[in-house]
Amino acid sequence: MSLSRVSRTLPRVARLARGYACTSGLTANTAYTAVTHPDNSAPEATQELIKEHSSYLLNTYARPQILFTKGKGANLTDSAGREYLDFSAGIAVTALGHSDAQLNAVQAAQAEKLSHVSNVYWNEHAGALAKDLVEGTRAAGGLGLAKSGGPGAKVFFSNSGTEANEGALKFARKYGKDVGGENKTGIVCFTNAFHGRSMGALSCTPNPKYQAPFAPLIPNVRVGEYNNADAAVIAELVNENTCGVIIEPVQGEGGVGTASVEFLTALAKRCREVNAVLIYDEIQCGLFRTGTMWAHSELPVEAQPDVVTMAKPLANGFPIGAILVRENVADVIGVGAHGTTFGGQPLACALGRHVLGRISAPEFGAHLADSAAHLDTLIARLPKLFPQFIKEETRGRGLIRGIPFKNEKQPGEVVRMARERGVLLLTAGSDAVRLIPPLTITKEQCDQAVAVIESVLTVMDKEGKW
Ligand SMILES: Cc1ncc(COP(=O)(O)O)c(C=O)c1O
The missing domain is CATH 3.90.1150.10 (Aspartate Aminotransferase, domain 1)
Structure with missing residues (x-):
């Protein structure tokens, strides 16, 4: 489209972006119109390195140079x-x-002392981080935890968000079978959700682009409409055979949609009616990103989940994930029910304790x-x-x-x-x-x-x- 055609067809408000007078008084900032960081202009040595590395790395990402x-x-x-x-x-x-200086110091000191020991033994940081998460959640008003009393919740540490969700889905299956028998295995997720790329988590990520090449996925997964709070629709979606419902209170990858209080309350009510585990995936929106410890912290207690999954910022980039489960679900997960080699290792958990302390x-x-x-x-x-x-x-x-x-x-x-003007942003969903x-x-x-x-x-x- 030619420029003259554009200016003829532009609505009045749009013109202010091009310096036209505007009755609202708003003027767009044009300080960064020039390209200062052109893509694909890396030094020759970098280009060669990228060429070499791209012949060894699987090309699952479209990266600029x-x-x-x-x-x-x-x-x-x-x-x-x-x-x-x-x-x-x-x-x-x-x-x-x-490269936070204090965190680096914690990392160096703990690496010097002990980085890894298996879950066959105790270490000083896993339980302490679990306690910080449970007590922090109680203080923040999350997970429907009573303000006082016993812990009321327990933690399992994983290495990523996907693994946390995978574990949470397994816990829901185990809970379903224990309370409702062999047929209580149904899982419900929602449109535009992103829960990860492993088979269980992917099965709850209803995006054909991610799912189709890997079908068949795990059975008994139903997809509901995000934010459809109609009680009849929810009753049809979540039924007696549902063992778990997984949802992001604020969606990340799917386009930053926010679940309404009305919707989450109706969903939680139905989960309690049919005794299904309600899992809030707060891997992207949790741990203070919305301003409170959890995106669900300020919801009425009846809209709160049984399980919260987290990962991303917990150790500021050192791999860690966690599943926070209320006692009702924790009670069905006994010795041998789940496991991991790296999850809960002292280095990741020492970093988690430091990060959580700072951001709280x-x-x-x-x-x-x-x-x-x-x-x-x-x-x-x-x-x-x-x-x-x-x-x-x-x-x-x-x-x-x-x-x-x-x-x-x-x-x-x-x-x-x-990016070509020096700021790194991301897309989300389709729009x-x-x-x-x-x-x-x-x-x-x-x-x-x-x-x-x-x-x-x-x-x-x-x-x-x-
Ligand atoms: C809401 C949500 N759940 C799960 C995941 C998967 O986490 P990970 O990439 O750490 O496996 C992500 C990652 O973007 C996410 O945003």
């Missing part, structure tokens, strides 16, 4: 010495930012809330500035936010163009750009990221990419 060599806080540096602002945090992992501190929460509120104000402008691109209000809350686009090609284009920065992000860094997004959308507008 960028090789990161170091990171500090919210910044990453590539092999050409170019600095990027990492608004993806390694996909919601590096809550404390990259009130002053950390205050900083996070401040930055999140600032980011919210910044991105609230976008649908008004660029109605030709953005189809509705932004999604998510806290520091997991989605910008929904009208055209499915646009999110990928925004991510690419932002969104996702912002999941480190939880330590500052207001100034939010300003920079959103200025880049506004500059990119201005360029896209000028180029008629809509």
Whole structure:
């Protein structure tokens, strides 16, 4: 489309992105319209290395020719010495930012002392981290735990989010068979969910692109409509043969959809009616990303789950996952019911204790809330500035936010163009750009990221990419 044709067809509000007078008084930031970090301009040595490595690595990712060599806080540096602002945090992992000095010290000290010992023995950190998770959850009002009394919940440590979900699904199967017999094996998941790529977790990730090549998947999995709170629909979906229901209270990969309180309450009520285990996958949205320890922390107690799965930020990038289970489910998981070689090892758990301690501190929460509120104000402008691109209000809350686009090609284009201007973003689902920065992000860094997004959308507008 030619530029003159674009300007004739642009709606009035859109024109302000191109410097036209605007009655609303909003003007898009155009400080970052120039390309400063072109993709595929890596130094020759890097290009050669990538070529060599790509002949040894399975090519499951479409990567640009960028090789990161170091990171500090919210910044990453590539092999050409170019600095990027990492608004993806390694996909919601590096809550404390990259190469955190205190965490590095904990890692070095624990590695010096003891990195790994098998689950055949006790170690000093696994139980302590489990206690921190249970007591932190109780204090935050999560998992329907009583404010006082015994632990009320237990933890199993895994090495990733997928493994945590896989374990949670197994626990639900075991619970179902124990309380309801051989036929109580049904699992329910929801549209746009992402729970992982192993057979069980993949079976609950109803995306044909991920599932089709690996079918047949595990049997007895049904897919419900996310946020359909109709009691009759839920009653049909979750029945006497259902052993477990798995859902993300805020979806990550699927497009940053947020489950309504009404929907989660109706779902939890039905789970209790038929004695099915309710699993909240908080692998992406949990551990303070929404501002509270869990995305479900502030839900009414009747909407709270039996099981919570977590992973990503728990050790700030060192592999760890965990399944937090309420006593009713914990009671059916005895010796030999599940296992792992690495899960719960002292190094990962020492790091988990440090991260959890830092991100649960009130002053950390205050900083996070401040930055999140600032980011919210910044991105609230976008649908008004660029109605030709953005189809509705932004999604998510806290520091997991989605910008929904009208055209499915646009999110990928925004991510690419932002990267070429030094800011790393992600897409989510079929229609969104996702912002999941480190939880330590500052207001100034939010300003920079959103200025880049506004500059990119201005360029896209000028180029008629809509
Ligand atoms: C909500 C959710 N569940 C599960 C997973 C899988 O976790 P992992 O990649 O650590 O196996 C992810 C990863 O993105 C996720 O976002």
